[in-house]
Amino acid sequence: MEKAVFDARYEVYRQAVEEYLNGQFTEQTDWSDLYDSMRYSLLAGGKRIRPVLTLEFARIAGAGEDWRSALPAACALELVHTYSLIHDDLPCMDDDDLRRGKPTNHKVYGETMAVLAGDALQPAAYERILTAPGISEGGRLECALLLARASGPDGMVAGQVLDTLHAPKTGDELHQVHRLKTSAMISAACAMGCAAFGAGPELRTAAEEYAQQIGIAFQIRDDMLDVIGDEATFGKPIGSDKEEGKVTFADLLGIEGCEQAVRECTEKAVAAIAPYDADGFLTFFAERLASRMK
């Protein structure tokens, strides 16, 4: 696949996601301030990696050009991802004032509203999956369950607990945190595209391997970029500003080791999905994630 073709399809997916999200929580109600707070974070941009994966896997699994039928499921992932960002930024969590260059939700709407906006995004996500008109009853049920498992007490929230309250120190602990906190939701994104359109077991297995590998690569690249970004921008030595006692892949593997690991994971991801990735979109997607600069 050529870069221009990849970019064009990614952009079509991304715009479909933006349009869908932009159509949510627009009614006039007596609690429109809640809607405003939800929309503020939901429409704050981002690469929309998870929903794009769902849409591409829906296409492959059988939706074809009808991939828009998977939008409610794809965007439900983004609702849940957004709630997790709002709550992660709270003073009692990471206490961040900025996200993607904009004030965090609680800085704009206050802590009370930020907690409630996050709380409301979760059921809103399930409602959208469960009423998706273009997905079969069984498909909706499976998508909702995939989301619940990925984001629950044995998925994303467990990862957040380990990351925030346990401070991982070894490579194994770090892998566990990111498997739960990041890869689980990326796996759900791929699996939901498959489930929504009744993919067979071989595609599902390939999607799972692909998702696991790009999930690890994504996180290692993230840790690398923290260091590279710091060095480029501030000229700080590697790891000088990392939080006390918090270990990253950059600490454990070094920058070259990280590059190597990202390359290996990406190769495994690409190999796993090759039989289904006829036009190369998912290969390009994995390589783009592996080489991204932000």
Place this chain on the structure above:
Amino acid sequence: MEKAVFDARYEVYRQAVEEYLNGQFTEQTDWSDLYDSMRYSLLAGGKRIRPVLTLEFARIAGAGEDWRSALPAACALELVHTYSLIHDDLPCMDDDDLRRGKPTNHKVYGETMAVLAGDALQPAAYERILTAPGISEGGRLECALLLARASGPDGMVAGQVLDTLHAPKTGDELHQVHRLKTSAMISAACAMGCAAFGAGPELRTAAEEYAQQIGIAFQIRDDMLDVIGDEATFGKPIGSDKEEGKVTFADLLGIEGCEQAVRECTEKAVAAIAPYDADGFLTFFAERLASRMK
């Protein structure tokens, strides 16, 4: 129905709920502290009003003596109710140190964990509904959707926003808060029992009217008990310790007016459900709520 018969059945339901909840989040994991925090609030007692309603409506709707099949759906309501209590007690919300005489979740586990325990209880609730072995695929889908709508940005969370951030002042505003914050979940409880076992439209309509009326009666009784409790315990005059600008039904109707309203709502509830309440359990249930002292 005799009091002893009612009490015995209520106790069977309540114990089944306690046993089910007690079996949740017990595995040994690296994030068992998250499980502990969830279990602490989940097992803190309470009347289990919502799951008991689900179980009785499941019985009426066709489950009969197989009402235990509805336990995952019934208890999912309790998971969501519990998350809402944990988050309501947070410093940025009502800032409560005690609930039912025990320290609140964040007082025991810290604010970070309390936010996360609440966050994890939501997907855990959907997981339980969506995998309930004794409920049909369509029934599971409908139960999950009922829960999502009742607890989401046009249900419980909207009510919490209005109550916490808008300070209702008129009778209409107060009714709106409680319709969203309390009645929506009570309605979902009754509707989920119906949905889990394919109740017909007449029973569903009767269940909805019953739920709406006991929901209002419940809340008015709550406001009354705040006043009566205060007077009995502290000898304070009516309404002396209510929060600035926050109006209650006791302010709007007076104690006698509240008693009258509770009686009327209870009568309407009982009349609505009479054709289906052959043995009188739901009649007794409504009357018990209306006359409760705590």
